[in-house]
Amino acid sequence: MRIKSQVSIGVVSTTDISVVILTDRGLGVRIGFKVRKIIASALKGGTGKTSTTVNLGKALYRAGSRVGLLDVDATAPTLYKALGLTDAPQWDLDTVAAKLIPFEVDGLYALTLASHYGESPAVLWDEPTLIRAMRELIHDVQWPELDYLILDSPPSSSGFMQALYDAVAGDVYGVILVFQPTDIAAADLVRTLDFIKIKRVPVLGLIANMAYCIAPSGEKFWPFISPKVELGSVCEENGIALLGEVPLTPSQSIIDKEFDKIASNMDGVHPLVLKDTMLTKLYKTMAKGVVKAAIRRL
Helix, strand or coil, X not given: CCEEECCCCCCEEHHHCCEEECCCCHHHCCCCCCCEEEEECCCCCCCCHHHHHHHHHHHHHHCCCCEEEXXXXXXXXXXXXXXXXXXXXXXXXXXXXXXXXXXXXXXXXXEECHHHHCCCCCCCCCHHHHHHHHXXXXXXXXXXXXXXXXXXXXXXXXXXXXXXXXXXXXXEEEEEEEECCXXXXXXXXXXXXXXXXXXXXXXXXXXXXCCCEECCCCCEECCCCCCECCHHHHHHHHCCCEEEECCCCCCHHHHHHHHHHHHHHCCCCCCECCCHHHHHHHHHHHHHHHHHHXXXXX
């Protein structure tokens, strides 16, 4: 694994970069954006946003894109772990421009607050301090030339998250939702979409993470007690692109293959601005799915 810091020559600041929120080939077409910023997004924790951020970044890099990863989870920054690092690399600083310089791992550029305070300490900053730190990460970084900047966001609809979306307002290409197809996780999907609608951020699509397991025979099966919700049907009925379904597997080659498909599926998908009528329909669709799942549980 190759790790190095980016020298401060021929770089551009984050303010010169446009954003896709995720909230992961043909996407190199910029359509009015110098860089597409993506945020892996879900108000529910534990859906796999960080692993999705890294695996999507790797897939885009394999497809020939220049990719940056920004860990904006201020209280639990684990992006460096997902990149396979034992410790978060120390920050480098361009003292002339007073900008942070991202580190590089196997062709991906990345930055995380874990470089500041490590992994072990509990982060007890008050919300205004967390927001100031997040804004510095958004605006005070010297990135090299990029095609994509993927933001790994924390869960919740707290003041911090609202400030994050406000910080990139008007500079966002779209949100990629990351959810598990369980009835419990899917119940938070509507809340997440409502939050995104209020913030007027377009949705690029949804990734169903840990969507199935693969038996030694090659057969796909659902391993959890919690009933499965067909997120594909929910997306289809509501005009949201299902970008892909990622299995729960220890095989990185299988995961890479699925994310290569996701990167390809993103080609031609147009970000969708949510309307109240769409959310009303989605509420009804999700209600039916959760009720059916609950009945199956009985």
